[in-house]
Amino acid sequence: MMPTQSQLRLRTVLFWMVPLALLAVPLLVNSYVQFIVNSVLIYALVTLGFNFVIGNLGQLAFANTAFFGIGAYASAIATTSLGLPWLATIPLAGVAGAIGGFLASGAALRGIRFYYLAIITLAFGELMRWLYVHAKSVTGGTDGLSLPRETVMGYSLTDDRVKFYVFLVVTVLLFKATLNLLRSHVGRSIMAVRENEVATASLGIPTSRVIVTGFIWSGFVVGCAGSLFALHTSYVFPESFGMLHLIISFAMVLVGGLGSVLGAVLGAAALTVLPEYLRSFPGMEELFFGLIVIAVLLVLPQGLASLLRRVSPIFVERFYRE
């Protein structure tokens, strides 16, 4: 059931009210919980960007971790080598990620799809990791790069509470921009490509350009998330951008709901918070984690977002495909 006009208005109010309510979080939690909340914001962006390509654009592409690493390294290099303030490096990291997205879309432009595209984009990710290790003079090689300590208007950026406010603003802006993009002509074209690329082309829509745009936006969002991650850990090194990260991001997309913007938040929150609860079972975490992910996908194959859709039509996303 689609939401009514009043429910749509309520949804808009909720979109802004939830972040406003979240402003109180740093006053209520300790440094550890704050760190986890900050992680959720970062992974919500990672999932949003990843979902944009595989859920909205419908391309089986796995360059997400590459974009994340590119963004993180762009920020780290810009702060350590160029001396830029970290805040200024967020858009820079987004642009670097977008360039990564453009490069990754090259294979899709040549008509490569499905498993072949998956393998090529996976290779792109590994190629980037090779670059992080071997371009030592720029990336610090396997030693990685430590971000310098900074302050913004007198507030230390090493403080998780200060980071939270910056992360929250960036996350809300990128979610809003993604929702707007999905509602635009470009967004509808992106989803038309997902539904039937040939039929879309027959309507005179340049599908190649649409695919490139999808990858670029995904790269931009995940690149920005990489920049936040660089500050979050204050340390960037190649092992953070490996296959394990990719698998977890993919699981976040599926657990949240493929193609769902709301699902990006839910998937990221669930799979960031859950492992922290499982800390109490050293050595068993991976087993429990795996079982819980399997259970969620068996019971809710359309992800956690589908659960909320059952509760209220407010959570029904207009362009979401059941």
Next chain:
Amino acid sequence: MKRTMKVFAGLLLIALPATAEETTGLTEDTIKIGVMAPFSGNAASYSKAEIGMMAYYEKINEEGGVNGRMLIAVQEDTACDPAKGLAAVKKLISQDEVFMLHGNSCSGVALAIRPVVEDAGLPWVIAHAASDSISNPLAPNIFHGLPTGSANGRAMAEFVLTRPDTKRVAIIEHSNDWAHSYSDPARAYLKEQGIEPVADQTMERGQTDATAQILKLREAQPDFIIAALYEAETAIFLRDLKKYGMSDIPVMGTAGTDLENTLKRVGDLETVQNYFVIHSYIDSLEGAGLKPWGEMITKYYPDEQLSTFSFASLGSAVAVVEALQNAGPDLTRSKFIAELEKINSLETGILSHPITFTADDHQGVKGSAVAGFVDGRPTVLRAWGERY
């Protein structure tokens, strides 16, 4: 009078949090210690390195604790991942409220958490991660209770040059920071002695054949080879070295390889008879010197399959207990740090070299012994042909 009271109240408010932080994690009869290790993930096998300290705490508790206080270990998983390690350390500091930190196995994680620990000000004694950058530049509250990469790398080169007539030294290594942490100080020591490596070869992780590297080494005709390789690649390298008839050239390996395990991997003694490894302990795994320590570990952890990793954190644990003891019953973090800095030439009974901390140098162990096969038996050596 009112003004005096206000000033007094203000001073009290300032002093209270400081006092609370100084004694955080302490009760009348317990000391809460945060232990970090990779209990999950690809590097989970490194969590063995923390078992020694856990067993030692159990032993101390059984003997009545330290100044009447029991040592309570709170374990947290880092998964050898910086983000997860940061979450672990923040949980230990702000949620579990431990008195001090002990442990951690992965240098990448240790480097990521260093600023957090430094800011929090609680003492951290590193038990396994070897990167020099964790404790250098000096942080007032961070101590390295094991030989660092530079100490081990230097010890490797020192041992190599104790072999008579060794002039031509070759190096083969992985292209990661772990390998560089051994090879760079080894190179520096060789340079001090006027020796430039005759060959520098790279073998990537996961490589299953070392023919290309060995052919290059054969051209260079080295007297000794320094190999900064993980155990799996070391086994492949030694196997191929034998295949090309070069197994008479001695090879010096890192602390990341275990002598007995390497023998198990290659399957025959002839292949490893000229292989030597950095060995931080006074005796070999089966030797009488390590036997009581091994018995202590298996007493509290009966399922533990002993390897050299099982003993890695024991030296630092002895230093921690020594400093806690000396700090007395009115323990504070500052007193404990001051007592650590007073530790001078502490013979731990497990490490081959003593531990000395000073106010200016928190890297406590400055050398390592070497282990190799002598008459077919693993033997700890001080220098070429000289038993420990």
